[in-house]
Amino acid sequence: MSAAITAAPPRARPFGRRFGRGLKGLAGVLLLLGAWQASVPLVGMSSYFYPSPADVIVAFADLVRKGILPVYLADSMIRYLTGLTIGALLGVGLGVLIGLHRTASLALSPLFRFLFAIVEVAWIPIFVVWFGYGVKTIVLALIYVVFFPVLYNTLLGVRTAPQLLVNAVRSLGGSRLQVLRLVILPSALPGIITGLRVGAGFAFRGLVFAEIVAAKTGIGYLIFEGTQSQQTARTIVGMIVMGLLWLAIDQFYLRPIERATIQRWGLTVDAEQQA
Amino acid sequence: MMLRQPAIATVCVIAAILAYWLSGVAAAGRKLAALEPLPPRASYAVTLAFPPEQFHQLRLQDKGRVVEVRERTVYIMDVSPSAAHDIAHEYWVDSVTPWAGR
Amino acid sequence: MTAATGTQHARRGPAPIAQRRREALWLGTLPFAVALAIWWVLPKLVDYPPYMLPSIAMVLDYAKESVLDGSLAKNIGASLGRLLLGFVIGMALAIPAGLAIALNRHVADMFRPVLSFLQAIAGIAWVPLTIIWFGVGNGSVIFVIANTIFFASLYNTVIGVQSIPLALHRAVRSHGGSGLSLLTNLILPGALVQILLGIRTSMAYGWRALVASEMIAGSNGLGFMTMEAVQWQRTEVIILGMIVIGLIWVVMDRTVFTTIERRTVGRWGLLQR
Numbered sequence: 001m002s003a004a005i006t007a008a009p010p011r012a013r014p015f016g017r018r019f020g021r022g023l024k025g026l027a028g029v030l031l032l033l034g035a036w037q038a039s040v041p042l043v044g045m046s047s048y049f050y051p052s053p054a055d056v057i058v059a060f061a062d063l064v065r066k067g068i069l070p071v072y073l074a075d076s077m078i079r080y081l082t083g084l085t086i087g088a089l090l091g092v093g094l095g096v097l098i099g100l101h102r103t104a105s106l107a108l109s110p111l112f113r114f115l116f117a118i119v120e121v122a123w124i125p126i127f128v129v130w131f132g133y134g135v136k137t138i139v140l141a142l143i144y145v146v147f148f149p150v151l152y153n154t155l156l157g158v159r160t161a162p163q164l165l166v167n168a169v170r171s172l173g174g175s176r177l178q179v180l181r182l183v184i185l186p187s188a189l190p191g192i193i194t195g196l197r198v199g200a201g202f203a204f205r206g207l208v209f210a211e212i213v214a215a216k217t218g219i220g221y222l223i224f225e226g227t228q229s230q231q232t233a234r235t236i237v238g239m240i241v242m243g244l245l246w247l248a249i250d251q252f253y254l255r256p257i258e259r260a261t262i263q264r265w266g267l268t269v270d271a272e273q274q275a
Numbered sequence: 276m277m278l279r280q281p282a283i284a285t286v287c288v289i290a291a292i293l294a295y296w297l298s299g300v301a302a303a304g305r306k307l308a309a310l311e312p313l314p315p316r317a318s319y320a321v322t323l324a325f326p327p328e329q330f331h332q333l334r335l336q337d338k339g340r341v342v343e344v345r346e347r348t349v350y351i352m353d354v355s356p357s358a359a360h361d362i363a364h365e366y367w368v369d370s371v372t373p374w375a376g377r
Numbered sequence: 378m379t380a381a382t383g384t385q386h387a388r389r390g391p392a393p394i395a396q397r398r399r400e401a402l403w404l405g406t407l408p409f410a411v412a413l414a415i416w417w418v419l420p421k422l423v424d425y426p427p428y429m430l431p432s433i434a435m436v437l438d439y440a441k442e443s444v445l446d447g448s449l450a451k452n453i454g455a456s457l458g459r460l461l462l463g464f465v466i467g468m469a470l471a472i473p474a475g476l477a478i479a480l481n482r483h484v485a486d487m488f489r490p491v492l493s494f495l496q497a498i499a500g501i502a503w504v505p506l507t508i509i510w511f512g513v514g515n516g517s518v519i520f521v522i523a524n525t526i527f528f529a530s531l532y533n534t535v536i537g538v539q540s541i542p543l544a545l546h547r548a549v550r551s552h553g554g555s556g557l558s559l560l561t562n563l564i565l566p567g568a569l570v571q572i573l574l575g576i577r578t579s580m581a582y583g584w585r586a587l588v589a590s591e592m593i594a595g596s597n598g599l600g601f602m603t604m605e606a607v608q609w610q611r612t613e614v615i616i617l618g619m620i621v622i623g624l625i626w627v628v629m630d631r632t633v634f635t636t637i638e639r640r641t642v643g644r645w646g647l648l649q650r
Contacts, residue, residue, distance in 0.1 A: 111412070125603050216333070223502055235505055243497040247493065
């Protein structure tokens, strides 16, 4: 009980109530699965058209036993992390550079805004023409998807750094680098994290799309190939893995990082301040 | 520390990957034990626990020249020792036996 | 003298607004001009096949051709029509579902895990399945759009209901309102602002879902037109498609969403979360 209190969020929930909610959630899941299983004979079509939960479980075991699922999972994750990292680094780097120069940000903002309006999925065809099918195209599309939200939010964060603090550091003899490190980056951090969160989400969906179009392995490919090879149960396995994967990423990485930075420092960025 | 969750998750993932890889290395050693030392270019009959799918054939094609697929066995030539280890590493490979080739 | 003017930065304050706007406008068009110039000059400097980067003339020619024969208009119309239909279906399902979840704690607890999970796979992941169920064409695309919009709007509806101040609840109740009148007089109007504000985000996802699903499972429309051109190596079609897709989103964003924001936030003020 004491552990619950010290670790408690503002509204501490008694254990019994949380357990109840968990049970109800589980009941919801079981209800859905039950309805699905029951509807199979009602729909009355082959498992190619409408696989049952049992078919899906069998397909899952099959995919693991044959070593297909681990490899596809690894491939997808490698592509995702590569695109995310490079896109984030580019976005933050350019965002800081551009944000520090008023002229540059005025000049480049409309261009970036238009480029981002061309949604990332619309770039896949030209990427295929330029780079062919395969990993290069997929990672490039991911970099694109992550780059823009991170860039925007970094720009916003950098440009709304409190001028007062910048002046204070300067007046104490701080160099530009120190201004950057002590004022601008910390003030831009919530924006950067927000941008990363948006980018991570777009990138995850973009990954699946890009893999459907241009990949020979990966979860997206699994989802696509299941329907091509009359093994629709595999498609559903792919979808379920995708869902669980995103929930894991969100739960174990995105939310904790967001909580650790934004909530801890309570910094907010007011969009109206943008010059 | 608030960043505990990502750190723990990352450690778990890395640990899982390491465990998978190490067990693969051990398995490779076991499967190839009877064949050591491995010649620089050899032919093998790779037997799986099930009839190979497109996925497995594609992966094996990277390791050598796939000549034939019969039931659960893939016959492959021009396999280097490191490629042979890679093949034996996979847990869906039941056994690797020498083959006369063609 | 040099010392005074060289090292002292006299603070004169910001330039007048009109001048800043003109400066921003001029600076903003500069990168576009540079990009167009590079695009125009590049074929003369570097040798590469036209399917890699068609000349501006080729793109303009195709633009003229597709406008004149009506094919571009048809594609745009088909895409927007599907977007609208998917949007309507998605919202029509999301609002009642959102109300049910926000108003009933047991329903919320039961379905939150399931819905969080389904939201994680909303959209494109369903395309292969829809191809099997509805075949290539309208059905698949509309399903995917509706699916995407449903989950995006569901969240906003729930938040919208939850952000209605308790005092208002009590006020309506104390005047004898309950059940249906509570719903129509308090809940719906109260949640409406949040729902409307959320439309922008839902549409961002919905637009992507439209283009992406048309590329894989469509038989006409902007996405289909752009992706199909890859097969025929008609890159000028791809580029035109991309520009049109970008322009339409900019127009939608500027007109529809800004109007909504002005009408709601402007009139009723910012929301408390």
